[in-house]
Amino acid sequence: MTEKKIRAMVAKPGLDGHDRGAKVISRALRDSGMEVIYTGLRQTPEQIVSAAIQEDIDVLLLSILSGAHDHLFSAIMQGLKEKKMDKVLVIGGGVIPQEDIPNLKKAGVSEIFGPGTSTETIITYVKEHLPS
Amino acid sequence: MELVKEALNGSERAIAQLITMVENELPGWMEAMKQVYPHTGNAYLIGFTGPTGSGKSTLVDRVALALHNQNYSIGIIAIDPSSPFTGGALLGDRVRMREVTDKEGVFIRSLGTRGGLGGISQATSDVIKILDASGKDCILIETIGIGQDEVEVVQIVDTSIVVSVPGLGDDIQTLKAGIMEIGDIFVVNKSDREGADHVVTMISAMLDLNPLTTVWRQPIVKTIATENQGIDELIEQIMLHRKHLTENDLLNAKRKERIGREITKLLEQKISQYVHDRIKGMHPFEDLIEQINNRENDPYSSVDILLNLLEEK
Ligand SMILES: Nc1nc2c(ncn2[C@@H]2O[C@H](COP(=O)(O)OP(=O)(O)OP(=O)(O)O)[C@@H](O)[C@H]2O)c(=O)[nH]1
Ligand SMILES: [Mg+2]
Numbered sequence: 001m002t003e004k005k006i007r008a009m010v011a012k013p014g015l016d017g018h019d020r021g022a023k024v025i026s027r028a029l030r031d032s033g034m035e036v037i038y039t040g041l042r043q044t045p046e047q048i049v050s051a052a053i054q055e056d057i058d059v060l061l062l063s064i065l066s067g068a069h070d071h072l073f074s075a076i077m078q079g080l081k082e083k084k085m086d087k088v089l090v091i092g093g094g095v096i097p098q099e100d101i102p103n104l105k106k107a108g109v110s111e112i113f114g115p116g117t118s119t120e121t122i123i124t125y126v127k128e129h130l131p132s
Numbered sequence: 133m134e135l136v137k138e139a140l141n142g143s144e145r146a147i148a149q150l151i152t153m154v155e156n157e158l159p160g161w162m163e164a165m166k167q168v169y170p171h172t173g174n175a176y177l178i179g180f181t182g183p184t185g186s187g188k189s190t191l192v193d194r195v196a197l198a199l200h201n202q203n204y205s206i207g208i209i210a211i212d213p214s215s216p217f218t219g220g221a222l223l224g225d226r227v228r229m230r231e232v233t234d235k236e237g238v239f240i241r242s243l244g245t246r247g248g249l250g251g252i253s254q255a256t257s258d259v260i261k262i263l264d265a266s267g268k269d270c271i272l273i274e275t276i277g278i279g280q281d282e283v284e285v286v287q288i289v290d291t292s293i294v295v296s297v298p299g300l301g302d303d304i305q306t307l308k309a310g311i312m313e314i315g316d317i318f319v320v321n322k323s324d325r326e327g328a329d330h331v332v333t334m335i336s337a338m339l340d341l342n343p344l345t346t347v348w349r350q351p352i353v354k355t356i357a358t359e360n361q362g363i364d365e366l367i368e369q370i371m372l373h374r375k376h377l378t379e380n381d382l383l384n385a386k387r388k389e390r391i392g393r394e395i396t397k398l399l400e401q402k403i404s405q406y407v408h409d410r411i412k413g414m415h416p417f418e419d420l421i422e423q424i425n426n427r428e429n430d431p432y433s434s435v436d437i438l439l440n441l442l443e444e445k
Contacts, residue, residue, distance in 0.1 A: 004156040005219065005246075030220035035244045040227035047234050051226060054239055056148035083145065 006130065008059040009037040011048045013072045021093065021115075022063040028119035029061075029126070045072060049079035057088060059126050062109075064094040070103070077108045087131045093117070133160070136167045139266050144239060147266050151241055154262065155255040165258055171265035173387075175207070176374060178270060179285040181251070181277040181314070182295030187321040188274045189228035190357035191295065191366075196232045198363050199270055205237035207263030207271040211252055214244035221245070225274060239263060250284030251275040257288050257394065277314075286314040287390065290383060291373045293366075295319045296335065298327035313342065315350055317369050323354040323362070348376055411438055 010026045012019055019041050029036045037055050039048070052060055060080075064072060073092065080086055092104060092112045101112050110129060113122055135153070138146035150168075154161045178195075180188045189210065196206045210225035221244030232238045241263075246253045252275055263271050275285050277294075286292045294315035299322075320331045332352050339350055351369045355362030377383040411417055420437065423429035 004152070004158060005244075007152075026222060026224075030215070030222045031218055033218045033220045035214070035221045035223060035242075037242050038222060038224045038227060040224075040230070044234075050144075050234060051240070053144050054148050054241055056152045085145075 006034045006059065007037065007055060007057045008034045008061060008126070009039065009048075009052060009055060009057045010061045010063065011039045011043050011051070012041050012063050013043050013045060013048060013076065014064055015042060019063075022061075025061060025063070025093070025119055025122060028123060032123045032127075034059075045075035045079055048076055049083060049085070052080065052085055052088060053083055058130055059089045059091065061122075062090065062092050064092065064096070070100060073104050073109055074107050081108070089126065089129055089131055091122070091126065093122070133164055133167055136164050139168075139262060140171055142266055147239060147262060148241070150262050151255075151259050154258045155243070155246075155253075165261070168261055168265045172261045173264070175260075175264035175268050175271045177260060177289040177291070178272050178370060179289035179292045180272065180274045180295060181285055181292065182319075182321075183297070183300065184276055186295045186297045187228075187355075187357045188276075188295055189225040191319065191321060191355065191363075192225075192272050192274050193229040193231050194357050194360055194363045195367060195370075196229075196238060196270075196272055197235070198367055200232060200235050200238060204269040205267060206232070206235075206239070207260075207266075207268035208232070208238070208240040209243060209256065209259055209263070209271065209273045210240065211243045211245060211256065211273070211275040213251070213276065214246050214253075216247065219244075219246070239266075239268065248284075251277055252284050252288070256285075257390075260288065287393065290377065290386065291316050291370050293317045293319055293370075295321050296331055297322040298325045298331050316348065316373050317366070318350055318352045319355055319362075319366060320352060321355045321357050324356045324359070328354055348373065407442065410442060414438070414441060416441065 008029050010022050012022050022038070026036045026038045037051070037057065039051055062073065062076065077090065080088055086108065090109050092109050095115060096112055104112060111125060135146050135150055139150045150164060153164060180192055182188050192208060196208060200206055208229065210223065212221055212223050212225065214221040223242035223244065225242060226233065226240060229240060233240065241259060243253050243256065243259065245251060248254050248256070260271055273285060273289060277285070292314055296318065297320065318335050320328050332354065335352050353362055353366045353369055355366060377386065416437070420429060420434045424431055424434060
């Protein structure tokens with residue numbers, strides 16, 4: 001019998017056209033032994049939720065720069081909840097104002113990492129907070 | 133099993149969880165597959181093999197969209213290599229499958245090879261069965277072919293499509309004799325690029341040398357996946373190949389061969405697990421290692437000793 005492999009998905013909702021950060025974290029997660037599903041730019045919340053279900057992920061990393069995080073995060077969190085995917089560990093990354101963080105956490109986002117965060121910090125966090 | 137029941141009814145969440153269970157060989161996975169099996173055999177299986185970046189995902193996306201528009205329900209399995217060192221994998225095929233991702237009845241699952249040979253994972257054929265049993269009409273499987281006689285995807289699909297592109301040079305892997313036999317259909321994608329006709333001529337010349345082509349002359353289809361060109365012709369050729377297989381009772385023969393291989397593989401797995409479990413607990417194992425290391429014994433004789441001990445037990 002094998003141990004269950006951790007599956008992470010890195011998604012980039014919103015309209016901004018940059019995915020360097022998302023690619024860097026995807027590779028780092030892969031190098032830490034996870035299977036990483038990368039979905040590319042400009043995903044709608046519906047597409048992200050649907051992919052999360054089909055890929056049966058354990059962790060979802062959302063990278064956002066566009067400033068529309070409030071709406072996007074809550075749409076995704078609500079979608080996951082409706083589809084009984086609320087066990088998924090959701091993490092946000094990007095430029096998000098400090099005062100918005102409490103609300104995001106209330107919506108179920110586990111942690112938010114700012115632009116300068118090292119990939120090691122994120123990976124350690126993921127491994128420590130994985131749903132059992 | 134409740135999960136199986138829900139998956140058979142088409143619940144995407146249940147299908148996904150069942151795949152996870154089987155892929156990781158979590159407790160009960162074989163029981164689950166026993167219940168899945170009677171419901172399989174209805175889906176048509178199409179493989180897409182070709183070098184990195186040749187446009188397989190884009191092609192799968194467009195073919196799936198066209199089939200979706202003809203009211204087929206679609207399963208897609210996109211396989212990428214796992215690192216042999218970390219076990220991690222970057223599964224990025226969804227990036228190029230944008231047209232079909234949110235279409236009703238389309239289910240996409242990305243898999244890492246997890247040490248499997250020939251560009252597919254151990255679990256691939258079980259994942260196919262789960263999608264098949266859940267009611268998908270067509271299942272498209274994307275994989276990079278590795279090596280030339282290692283392309284195992286051909287053994288698990290009904291129609292195998294080999295994707296080439298212009299500009300890879302004349303002696304590329306995909307055009308070697310070995311791989312020519314695995315293609316039922318050849319696609320020259322990126323035909324907007326220079327040299328597409330040259331690739332067609334080369335493949336055609338290779339096929340002329342291949343005696344198998346008298347039964348089914350493998351067609352060569354030029355496509356520009358990004359512009360949706362050649363997709364209809366490709367689908368037409370897939371349907372023709374399917375017709376060729378069914379009319380000549382070859383589909384059944386193919387599937388029976390597959391079942392034979394599958395039983396053998398499962399049997400080998402179980403036997404080696406059985407032997408492994410028993411030998412592990414055997415006292416002489418450690419002693420033998422010591423003796424062999426001291427050159428008082430050799431590995432070849434030791435195997436006979438262990439087998440004798442197993443039989444006596
Ligand atoms: N010019 C041109 N580009 C294409 C065509 N088809 C695909 N591409 C591009 O080729 C690149 C690779 O396409 P993919 O579909 O990801 O190729 P792939 O074979 O799935 O790649 P891997 O999964 O990494 O092996 C993308 O940038 C596509 O947009 C085509 O017909 N013409
Ligand atoms: Mg691909």
